[in-house]
Amino acid sequence: MSYRISILDKSPLADGETASQALARTLTLALQAEAWGYHRLWIAEHHNTQQLASPSPEVVIGWLLGQTRRIRIGSGGVMLQHYSPYKVAENFNLLASLAPGRVDLGVGKAPGGLPLSTRALQQGVNAQEKGTFADQLTQLDHWLAQTRTDNPDTVLPTPIPPQRPEGFLLGASLDSAELAAQLDWNFVFAAHLNGDKNLLREVSQRWRSLSRRDVLVAVQVIVAEDAAQAAKLASAVEVWGVRLENGQRVSVASQQQAEAFAHQAGSPAVEIVRRESSLIAGTALQVRAQLDALHQYYGVNEFIIDTPVAEGNPRLASLRLLAQTLNRAEVLS
Template structure:
């Protein structure tokens, strides 16, 4: 049986403000728990007009208070911007508040434009070591630092008796290799790269080295998904995402998620239409039967029992309906 999880980016639809987008994410987390989803992750993006999620740690504290048992986490914290020590303390605090429910998902992408990256890192650019070194430091703060570590003797607080699940997120073989070497779980971002992910996950499993976090490899796959009562309705609702991704690829990060009407009337070039067809490799779109078949096929290809979905539509009610249909199709255990 396929487990279903959700990654939400707090999309800002045209005509909706950022505060509403964040509140919708919190409401979706409550709904996801009621429907029986396994985990609910929130993302980190900066200086982006189309999504409001910039600080997963803060949003997770709010979501944790509104939910009771669903796993909640970051998808993901962009570690190169920050001190591993502070990230460990943030997530230890979340683990203290909501024990055995926290996932720390990590990424190494910028999550914004170059100026935003400079503003985030300030004068400390290049002072934190490489990404693999940061992950090794982070692991030490959750377990124990080796006696030869430059910060040996310090403790990341609060010092609690449980720790988050540690995940690395990636859309290429590089992040998968690091996840395997460091003994963390791995999420392949099929919603970013629709080609070659199966081989990347296979290599991760083959190269995996056990750690204090995992004795054996654990992987899932994340994909854009829009489900509606019919294939026709789903494809119509997906036009907003089609255009949003196209604009993002054209460097227009500040645009909100467009309405279906605007997306349908947009003057697409032949190249635009070709790009949209290519982007559909990163999505599952359709009615219940089509979506269920394609999710199961995706899970089989990746040899995983967990698929994480990202659902972005202009109309909030369409996102809710998509999650409801998925839960019904896979007989998720409702609370």
């Protein structure tokens, strides 16, 4: 086995929990993940949802960096369409100054919420000045590359860290992979949102032809002591694709969210379809066998593990059991 494993965390709230409890579990997860041998832990960005306590990954990243020592911590990812690329560069340069060599800047193209929260986030933003997502990511890369100047009128995204935060583009298309390669960023194929195996094969092949960087794939994984328990947890997980008349496409977690997205966007839905799931569920050995197969077939160098379980004990147990079967830690409790 020659691939790394990492974690994507959304700070989910189980029934009856508060955001404080969910965030405390995220800290517990970060500490345990470091002990279990996970390579990195990323914090997601989601808006206007009472089920997830992660609207501002930068805030949580700083908190986790201060209480861990080795594991890389980052965003999975910052929803760049809402923000100034310069401000994002400032935020992550500051984080990289606090913990040099341990900060990842993952960037996503999706809104991270439904249209009403998007409009609230982008109030007052000039859409023409903002440009395309590719324009914004290029600007962000430019700001991160600025490290010194002899011109007093030049703007720098201070503080300048001793080591630039590592950049990752999250996506599920050839266009995203090509953009990441063009900017020499890492690319993560979001198989947890789009489980189309043919697309994964096409994108991974194209990525290897364009970049010498690793093949990273995000997948949903649930591990339990027995297959029946894992299947029960997995039965509640859904991924739905929405395509609107205005051309917008998004992935959401339920048919209800899909219909709400179309309603809030003010554009009729051309298609609302439950997508093929890439969820891998079973015992630790069963899950390891499937990850090994993906590694061999697609040349995956690292899996970003999304465990879509809100309850604390099953969630932590899933990630512990996975690390244990992959021999990531000597002592697991």
